[in-house]
Amino acid sequence: MDPSRIAYELVWRLHRLVYRITGGRVGTDSRSERGTLVLRTVGRRSGRPRETMLYFWRDGPRYAVVASNLGSERPPAWFLNLTDHSEAEVEVDRRVIPVRATAADGAHSDLLWQRIDQSSPVYADYRRRASRTIPVVLLEPIT
Secondary structure, eight states, rough: OOOOHOOOOOHHHHHHHHHHHHTTTOOOOOSSSSEEEEEEETTTTTTTEEEEEEEEEOOOOOOOEEOGGGGGOOOHHHHHHHHHOOOOEEEEEEEEEEEEEOOOOOHHHHHHHHHHHOOEEEHHHHHHOOOSSSOEEEEEOOO
């Protein structure tokens, strides 16, 4: 396994641990344009609940997340889970919100990528490395 992937996994595990220990008081923030959230999906093969922490960018009432998988040729498991079942939950600031996932497209995707690249240039590097198109996924609250 690539050393940068190992470091990335360790950082996110620590982040999740801090989030859990503090009951969500530390580790997410929905008040800024960018923060982290916990995404809960259903495993497409196992049918079991799955959790991952992701950076998000606000897009009106939606949360925009990037299915980069660190620039890997394979999309992340959470994205494949959402492809099979678009309804999920996000947890932000200890609030659990049911959401429906869709991929941003066209000019909307381009606009989101400009914002993402400006605040987190590493995502542009991920896009250069991957031959696949890395989608921006919109998680829209279900009312």
